Amino acid sequence: DSGVTQTPKHLITATGQRVTLRCSPRSGDLSVYWYQQSLDQGLQFLIQYYNGEERAKGNILERFSAQQFPDLHSELNLSSLELGDSALYFCASTSGDGTGELFFGEGSRLTVL
Amino acid sequence: GNSVTQMEGPVTLSEEAFLTINCTYTATGYPSLFWYVQYPGEGLQLLLKATKADDKGSNKGFEATYRKETTSFHLEKGSVQVSDSAVYFCALIRGADGLTFGKGTHLIIQP
Numbered sequence: 001d002s003g004v005t006q007t008p009k010h011l012i013t014a015t016g017q018r019v020t021l022r023c024s025p026r027s028g029d030l031s032v033y034w035y036q037q038s039l040d041q042g043l044q045f046l047i048q049y050y051n052g053e054e055r056a057k058g059n060i061l062e063r064f065s066a067q068q069f070p071d072l073h074s075e076l077n078l079s080s081l082e083l084g085d086s087a088l089y090f091c092a093s094t095s096g097d098g099t100g101e102l103f104f105g106e107g108s109r110l111t112v113l
Numbered sequence: 114g115n116s117v118t119q120m121e122g123p124v125t126l127s128e129e130a131f132l133t134i135n136c137t138y139t140a141t142g143y144p145s146l147f148w149y150v151q152y153p154g155e156g157l158q159l160l161l162k163a164t165k166a167d168d169k170g171s172n173k174g175f176e177a178t179y180r181k182e183t184t185s186f187h188l189e190k191g192s193v194q195v196s197d198s199a200v201y202f203c204a205l206i207r208g209a210d211g212l213t214f215g216k217g218t219h220l221i222i223q224p
Contacts, residue, residue, distance in 0.1 A: 002156060033211060042216035043157075043202060056211050090156055101147070102212055104156030 003027065006091050006105035014113055018079040021108045025072055025093030031055070032074040033094075033102060034066055038087040049074055078110070086112045115140040119203045119215035126193055127223050134188040134218050136177075136203035144207040146170075146179050146186040151200040151217070160188075160201070198222045 003026035013019055025032050034046040036059075045058035049068035060066075063081075068074040078085060088109050092102035119136045126132060138144065145164045149157040161170030166181035175190045186203060203215040 002158065004156070035214075043214045045211060045213070048211050058211075092157075101159050101162065102149075102157070104158065106154075106156045 002103040002105065004091060004093050004103050004105035006089075006108050008108055009106065010109050010111075012111045012113065013081060015081055015083060017081050017112075018077065019081065019110065021076040021078070021089050021091075021110075023074045023076070023091030023093075023105060025074070025091070026103050029093035029095050029103070030072065031094045032068055032072070033092045034060075034074070034076050035090040035092065036087045037090060037107070041087075043090075046076070081110075081112045083112050086110055115144065115205060115207055115213040117203050117205055117213055117215035119201075119218055121216060122219035123221050124218060125221045125223065128195055129192045130222075132188070132190040132193045132197075132220070134201055134203075134220070136186045136188065136215060138184050138186065138203070138205050140184075140205055140207045140213075142207060143181075144205040146177070147204040147206070147212070148175070148177055148186070148188050149202040149204060149214070151202065153199070157202060193220075193222050195222045195224050 005024040030051045033048045036044045046060040048056040066076045088107045090107045092104045116139045147162045148160040150160045151157045161172040163170040163179035169178045177188045200217045202217045204212045
């Protein structure tokens with residue numbers, strides 16, 4: 001158990017809809033990362049937050065947004081969903097001490113029909 | 114920018130065979146290097162890491178040596194087991210850029 005909790009584990013929705021994925025980081029970790037894993041693109045970095053502030057942005061679409069709340073949990077919002085958004089979305093956390101070890105949740109599997 | 118290239122699988126081996134998964138990287142300066150493993154249905158977990166040139170990371174019988182001159186961090190294991198079947202990701206971190214992952218190598222070990 002990594003200590004990172006993601007909900008929901010599975011989500012099935014239709015094109016055009018909007019979903020929210022939630023992540024609770026390990027206790028004490030200030031930094032949260034979101035990654036998208038698909039068969040064709042591999043593991044793609046989406047966005048990073050550190051203590052409530054956006055720290056780095058990767059290949060995140062404009063239809064996607066995220067935030068980190070004062071209690072350090074994070075949410076990833078995906079809107080106007082397309083078939084190609086079907087993927088496994090991982091959240092990872094780290095203390096931010098620069099050592100680089102990330103602790104990953106088990107992921108949220110999104111299926112867009 | 115930073116990038117990681119690793120051999121794409123699937124790599125299929127018999128139990129007790131020797132394993133090498135190649136990984137090379139592109140980054141300025143001196144990144145830290147990692148191997149993460151993803152078992153079926155689970156998130157990624159750190160397998161080993163090395164933070165400077167010539168460092169060797171090791172864990173669970175796996176080893177990788179940070180080679181600055183060849184910008185490589187190849188993963189090796191002398192005798193693989195069926196339980197090693199998983200997807201292996203090479204990754205690097207450089208400054209505040211966050212982890213950059215390779216595309217992953219699917220390893221299948223047959224009894």
